[in-house]
Amino acid sequence: MTLSAPKRRKWLLPNRGFLSGASERLLEILDSEASEVLLQAGDILFDQGDDGDALYAIVSGAVEFSTLSSAGRKLSLDIMRAGAVFGEIALFDPGPRTATATALEPSRLRRLRNRDVLSQLAAHPDLAGDLLRLAGQRMRWMNTQLSEQVFLPMPVRLARKLLYLTPDGGDGRLSLSQTELAEFVGATREAVSKTLSQWKRSDVIDIGRGSLTILDRKALMLLAAPDIG
Numbered sequence: 001m002t003l004s005a006p007k008r009r010k011w012l013l014p015n016r017g018f019l020s021g022a023s024e025r026l027l028e029i030l031d032s033e034a035s036e037v038l039l040q041a042g043d044i045l046f047d048q049g050d051d052g053d054a055l056y057a058i059v060s061g062a063v064e065f066s067t068l069s070s071a072g073r074k075l076s077l078d079i080m081r082a083g084a085v086f087g088e089i090a091l092f093d094p095g096p097r098t099a100t101a102t103a104l105e106p107s108r109l110r111r112l113r114n115r116d117v118l119s120q121l122a123a124h125p126d127l128a129g130d131l132l133r134l135a136g137q138r139m140r141w142m143n144t145q146l147s148e149q150v151f152l153p154m155p156v157r158l159a160r161k162l163l164y165l166t167p168d169g170g171d172g173r174l175s176l177s178q179t180e181l182a183e184f185v186g187a188t189r190e191a192v193s194k195t196l197s198q199w200k201r202s203d204v205i206d207i208g209r210g211s212l213t214i215l216d217r218k219a220l221m222l223l224a225a226p227d228i229g
Contacts, residue, residue, distance in 0.1 A: 026130040029120050030057070034110040039063075039103035052090040052097045053114040058082050061107025065099040075183050076176075079104065079165050088135055091117045155195050157185040159224035162205075162214060172214035199223070 022030075039045060039061065046052065048067055058080055065077045065086075077099055080086060086101070094114050121127055152160075161184050166174050176184075182192040196212065199205045204220055206213045214220055 022133075023130050025124070026127055029124070029127065030110065030112055033116040033120065034112045037109040037111050039107040039109065041103055041105050043103045045101040045103065045109070046097050048097055048100045050097045051094065052087060053094040055085060055087045055091050055112045055117075056101075057110045057112075058084045058086075059108040059110060061109075062104040063107060063109075064102050064104050066102065067099045076180050077184075081167060088131070090114060091131065092135070154185060154187045154191055156224060158187070158192060158195055159220050161185050162212075163217070163220060163224055166214055168217070172217065173211060174213070175211045177210050 034057075037045070037056070045056070045063065060082050062079055062081045063084075063086075064079050066074050067077060068074060087097075091112070091114050117131070121131075158181065161181070162174065165176070165184075166172050178193050178196065179189050181196075182189045185192065196205065196207055199220075200207050202219070204214070204216045204223070206215055
């Protein structure tokens with residue numbers, strides 16, 4: 001992991017994700033105060049339980065978030081890509097990280113520390129609205145994830161997770177085992193394997209060793225719609 005000193009430069013985040021609605025002023029502050037973090041595949045940005053005091057924004061690459069079960073087994077929680085922001089709660093309430101963040105591929109991030117944000121808020125109180133909106137967006141996203149986990153059938157959850165983890169425009173390939181996919185959607189490996197096998201027979205996906213490839217994204221989008229039988 002390589003860190004560089006904060007320096008003023010053009011903001012490089014894509015116009016999507018949690019920062020897509022941020023004001024130009026907030027982006028300027030992030031640009032001037034943030035430091036750059038470069039990760040290689042397999043690098044750990046932070047471990048579960050580490051002290052957290054910073055927000056991160058992904059410029060390029062992919063970061064996986066995982067936690068350990070009571071039995072010591074790794075549970076994958078999420079994968080975030082360019083445009084995603086995470087760790088924003090630490091801007092307001094620094095504390096232990098609730099998950100481990102690991103780079104899945106060479107990744108470029110921007111880091112903004114709590115102390116720098118507080119100093120800017122003292123000088124520019126109007127920025128609080130932007131930051132609260134970011135936190136509100138994340139809470140809304142978390143509530144949506146919880147609702148889906150509780151109320152949606154497993155095949156719908158699985159289809160949505162596959163679409164989320166393979167951004168439109170890519171090659172549709174996902175390097176995750178069926179056990180890991182089961183952890184993502186809160187289901188058994190057997191149930192996920194049965195569903196994936198059905199989709200493979202319908203030429204919606206192709207299954208490889210420890211990976212799968214989406215062949216028909218439109219069909220998968222229909223499977224992800226709970227009101228379409």
